[in-house]
Amino acid sequence: xxxxxxxxxxxxxxxxxxxxxxxxxxxxxxxxxxxxxxxxxxxxxxxxxxxxxxxxxxxxxxxxxxxxxxxxxxxxxxxxxxxxxxxxxxxxxxxxxxxxxxxxxxxxxxxxxxxxxxxxxxxxxxxxxxxxxxxxxxxxxxxxxxxxxxxxxxxxxxxxxxxxxxxxxxxxxxxxxxxxxxxxxxxxxxxxxxxxxxxxxxxxxxxxxxxxxxxxxxxxxxxxxxxxxxxxxxxxxxxxxxxxxxxxxxxxxxxxxxxxxxxxxxxxxxxxxxxxxxxxxxxxxxxxxxxxxxxxxxxxxxxxxxxxxx
Numbered sequence: 245x246x247x248x249x250x251x252x253x254x255x256x257x258x259x260x261x262x263x264x265x266x267x268x269x270x271x272x273x274x275x276x277x278x279x280x281x282x283x284x285x286x287x288x289x290x291x292x293x294x295x296x297x298x299x300x301x302x303x304x305x306x307x308x309x310x311x312x313x314x315x316x317x318x319x320x321x322x323x324x325x326x327x328x329x330x331x332x333x334x335x336x337x338x339x340x341x342x343x344x345x346x347x348x349x350x351x352x353x354x355x356x357x358x359x360x361x362x363x364x365x366x367x368x369x370x371x372x373x374x375x376x377x378x379x380x381x382x383x384x385x386x387x388x389x390x391x392x393x394x395x396x397x398x399x400x401x402x403x404x405x406x407x408x409x410x411x412x413x414x415x416x417x418x419x420x421x422x423x424x425x426x427x428x429x430x431x432x433x434x435x436x437x438x439x440x441x442x443x444x445x446x447x448x449x450x451x452x453x454x455x456x457x458x459x460x461x462x463x464x465x466x467x468x469x470x471x472x473x474x475x476x477x478x479x480x481x482x483x484x485x486x487x488x489x490x491x492x493x494x495x496x497x498x499x500x501x502x503x504x505x506x507x508x509x510x511x512x513x514x515x516x517x518x519x520x521x522x523x524x525x526x527x528x529x530x531x532x533x534x535x536x537x538x539x540x541x542x543x544x545x546x547x548x549x550x551x552x553x554x
Contacts, residue, residue: 303327303523310518326519330527334520336507343524346504350484350531352415353500357422358479362472365427369434370464374446375456384435391428399492406493413495421493422483430475437471438464473539481532501528 298315303326305319332342339345372384402421403412411417441464449459490500505528509521 299522299526303519303526305519307515307517307519326517326523327527329517330508330520330524334508334524335511336504337511343501343504343508343527346499346501347527349494349498350500350502353418353422353490353494353498354480354483356415356419357426357483358476360419361423361426361430361479362475364423365430365475366434366465366468366472367460368427368431369436369438370460371456372431372435373438373441374443374459384431387428388432389428391432395425395488399488403492413493413498415494415498418489418494418498421489422479422486425489426479426482429478433471433475433478434468437468441467477535477539480535484531485529 301318302310302315304322304324306321306323309320330342331344333340334342336342336346368387372380402424406412406417406420411420445463446459449463454462484500485502486500487502487506490498490503494500494503505524508524
């Protein structure tokens with residue numbers, strides 16, 4: 245092949261590459277199907293964001309303006325007094341301390357329950373993946389079956405059991421409850437993730453003389469960061485949004501934020517302040533929303549990492 249032919253061939257290849265564009269580049273023209281998909285996504289986003297918009301604008305209005313019935317309009321007299329009242333002085337029954345006590349109670353319950361439940365589930369998933377024993381699959385099936393048992397069925401036996409040991413209506417008691425009910429799904433997540441790892445890593449560590457805890461801390465724990473983030477998101481969201489267990493097992497001194505929110509909304513003394521109710525609802529939901537916005541990509545990555553093998 246002559247130099248002129250090679251030069252011409254290279255120029256043609258470059259021109260084709262320029263016309264085609266880089267790999268993964270967006271098409272130059274929008275097709276009808278793509279426009280339809282975008283339109284559908286925009287409509288769905290507006291549909292799901294509309295209630296949040298109503299809550300936000302209502303929480304920033306005064307009660308006389310709310311009574312006008314213009315629920316979608318931006319407030320004419322912007323005020324943050326409902327937010328301050330919801331946080332600090334709104335009445336939750338006989339007490340008028342707002343959401344603040346419930347917020348700190350939720351922080352305590354979540355900060356204690358999440359690490360305990362994740363550590364136990366991580367060890368369970370690791371043991372059921374690499375240290376199998378006779379009956380381990382049956383035990384795993386029973387554990388996963390626990391995720392489908394309705395909570396209401398076991399509440400009364402748990403009340404009796406915690407009362408016998410003096411942990412009913414205490415902070416350790418509600419931590420134990422959240423750990424128990426978070427165990428099935430978290431164990432399933434970690435077990436599937438560890439099962440997707442190459443078995444050669446485990447065998448090589450065994451050949452080098454590493455034991456159960458050595459392999460766990462030196463190999464499995466550093467590799468389980470993505471699925472651990474998924475577990476943290478699930479547990480924090482589930483525990484923070486919990487109402488039933490907090491109402492039954494936490495006790496009055498440890499009532500979480502959701503209980504305080506319910507008490508604010510259902511309190512009927514005086515006028516019903518919808519702006520305060522909306523502000524209290526947004527404050528209660530703020531923590532899970534912030535967590536999802538910050539770590540959403542890690543959530544998807546962790547779910548995909550544990551979805552290879554089951």
